[in-house]
Amino acid sequence: MKGMFHTIEAVIVLAMLMVSVAVVFKPIQRADDSTLLAKSGYSVLHHLDDSGRLRQAAASNDMASIRAELRQWLSDFDVEICTLICTGTTRQDVTAVDYFIAGYQSFDPIRIRLYMW
Amino acid sequence: MKGQIFLAGAALMVVLLVLIGSAFNAPAEIPASAAIAIQADNIANEYKYAIGLSAADGHDDLFAMSGYFRENVLGFDSIYALIVTDPSGPYRLTVGNFLRGVIDVNVSATQSSPQTISLRLADKERANWDFSGTGAVRLTINYTLQNVVRSKTLDFTTYSNQTIGWSDIGISSDDDRIRRDGVRTVTRQ
Numbered sequence: 001m002k003g004m005f006h007t008i009e010a011v012i013v014l015a016m017l018m019v020s021v022a023v024v025f026k027p028i029q030r031a032d033d034s035t036l037l038a039k040s041g042y043s044v045l046h047h048l049d050d051s052g053r054l055r056q057a058a059a060s061n062d063m064a065s066i067r068a069e070l071r072q073w074l075s076d077f078d079v080e081i082c083t084l085i086c087t088g089t090t091r092q093d094v095t096a097v098d099y100f101i102a103g104y105q106s107f108d109p110i111r112i113r114l115y116m117w
Numbered sequence: 118m119k120g121q122i123f124l125a126g127a128a129l130m131v132v133l134l135v136l137i138g139s140a141f142n143a144p145a146e147i148p149a150s151a152a153i154a155i156q157a158d159n160i161a162n163e164y165k166y167a168i169g170l171s172a173a174d175g176h177d178d179l180f181a182m183s184g185y186f187r188e189n190v191l192g193f194d195s196i197y198a199l200i201v202t203d204p205s206g207p208y209r210l211t212v213g214n215f216l217r218g219v220i221d222v223n224v225s226a227t228q229s230s231p232q233t234i235s236l237r238l239a240d241k242e243r244a245n246w247d248f249s250g251t252g253a254v255r256l257t258i259n260y261t262l263q264n265v266v267r268s269k270t271l272d273f274t275t276y277s278n279q280t281i282g283w284s285d286i287g288i289s290s291d292d293d294r295i296r297r298d299g300v301r302t303v304t305r306q
Contacts, residue, residue: 013126038155039155097155100190103167107174109163
């Protein structure tokens with residue numbers, strides 16, 4: 001009988017420890033990851049725009065140049081220039097950032113959508 | 118008695134783990150509105166770029182751009198003003214309303230004729246006024262939307278060949294609203 005109580009107590013102790021470890025060391029929430037990723041994606045696009053390497057390429061739909069520029073900063077990404085709608089990506093669980101460009105030398109708005117994972 | 122000591126020890130370890138966890142796992146200090154804030158920064162920059170385009174092509178590109186963002190960005194609204202000065206003639210003021218409601222606009226301008234103008238602008242509507250002015254002008258735009266009065270003052274000189282643009286954009290989400298206000302002056306060639 002005494003042995004059974006010890007076993008129950010040991011199980012309770014183990015359960016308490018496991019629950020507390022799971023609660024305390026839970027992974028950072030996905031929303032925070034996504035926000036950080038979105039901010040870094042926007043920063044990269046803004047940097048490329050500021051340094052004159054995005055606007056003209058986007059206006060001429062030069063996706064190869066845009067991808068090559070982005071590859072210097074990002075590893076897992078896809079990008080598209082949306083015309084009427086954005087076609088999206090086949091990957092699941094991605095963070096998407098829209099970057100707008102008013103045009104290049106003339107007004108012709110463009111939406112660049114960057115997907116990151 | 119041995120079992121109770123184990124339980125007490127486990128409780129102590131739980132407390133310690135919670136303390137350690139709270140020290141190392143502090144939540145990231147990122148506002149929930151970060152997503153719309155970066156989009157607002159992007160759009161505000163593009164308004165400034167479009168003021169440059171308007172100066173170059175002589176058109177009011179801000180009107181078309183405001184319409185574009187209203188169509189493509191959820192919760193977007195804006196108001197803008199464009200002033201085009203000409204040393205040999207009157208200066209022109211354009212105000213565009215994309216604030217999702219009717220606004221009452223009152224414009225007052227020093228060293229100018231007329232000195233004041235009042236008008237009601239519907240959503241997605243713009244209006245132009247020509248002023249004859251001499252020298253340094255202080256132009257104040259007051260607008261009222263749903264009993265809230267806002268004001269913007271722009272300073273310029275009529276002897277210049279300039280395009281002065283101002284935009285006040287906002288993006289609203291369910292629980293937040295971000296605004297960006299910007300002015301750019303471009304001297305035309």
